[in-house]
Amino acid sequence: MDVSPFIWALTIVAILGMVAFDYVFHVRAAHVPSLGEAARWSVLYVGVAVLFGLAMLVFAGSDYGAQYFAGYVTEKALSVDNLFVFLVLMSSFRVPREDQQKVLLFGILFALVARTGFIFVGAALIERFAWVFYAFGLVLLVTAGNMLAPGRHADGAVDEGDNLVIRTTRRLVHTTPEFHGDRLFVRIDGRRALTPMLLVMIAIGATDVLFALDSIPAIFGLTQETYIVFTATAFSLLGLRQLFFLLEELLDRLVYLSYGLSAILGFIGIKLVLHALHENNLPFINDGRPVPVVEVTTATSLIVIVGVLVVTVLASLRSGWGKALTTANNARRHARAYLDTDYTTHISERRRLFDALQREEQALRALPERYRERLREHEELLDELAAAHSQRDERVAALKLDEPPTAPFDPR
16 A cells, blocks of 8 residues: 555644644533533544545555554453452542543543554564564454453452552652642642643553553554554554543443453454465474465454444343342442542533432332342442442531431342
8 A cells, every 4th residue: 555655744743733723622621521411522533543444445456455444443442340459559549530531631642653653663573574463463362352251340450559560660669649739740839740630641651551461462463554554553552531521431331342342352362373374484384384364354354353342232221130230330439439528520510420329329219129139249349339328418408408318228
């Protein structure tokens, strides 16, 4: 695929322009985005990615267009899986709700820069060494197996206290224990100090480097065209901030997402190994000659990827225990946010949190007995729900408001 330097420059400028637009008009002023705002901008960014893919189909041909869409869908699915970890990091650092957008946008920008570097390194390796396809395939097969590990997204699975980068930063640089709005640096007693806002940005950036170890080999398994790899990766990252706020309360509902992604990565890993055998020049395999094997076409890859994702999402949404677990986790998340007085200073946001908590508790009360019985084992969840109600009733009494006391969810 022949892409002129002008087209490369135009594409990069357009992508950076979208990031700058996102910052100036949505992120610079700290606020909590509404569900409608997140939905509108998510649709817009997906629409831009689809329009680019259609242009690829028209101007570059159906094969390259299919490669782009296969890469975009795969990278987008992997980015949704990454949101689980972002959510845990936000909770671990206790990032104020209204400042989370800035943290996410930085993470996206860091990911864009880091993955661009990985893409060009990967392209250079593929051009010089055919055996790289074996290595990429092995990485994806190992990652696919790791995704089946139980509790990958359990609450606390990623702890900022265990992050080597964060521990090293705190050891070498003076840091503050509390946030100071959205400032990255403050001066305390004449000393310049880093705030947790910068630390969580560093944590997300460092984590995304690990994410790239499976996402970049995955897309190279679908296309070796550097321009397609770059644009599919970039467009999958754009809009990730809005998608976070749109899917935040639905992430736990995707109980089978890891299985679906594991199947996709395993499929692409096998595809890479078959391609490596077809291009083989390693002397200890078939005497250094190509091995006559069946190669998977791009159209087949696209059908398999989309099919697996559709089945995974539908199975997750229809899972009864998945619905119960999602509601319980969202209730717990809202209870923790409500109990954390540093989480937000917006009165309307605190009321929104408690209203959401009550809606989720009502849904928990309506669950079948077999699911409520399983929730009785979650003692920490029940304690946090009770604490949130107790705090709310104390505030109502202190302000002498004419509102009745509330009762926490009881699974019995």
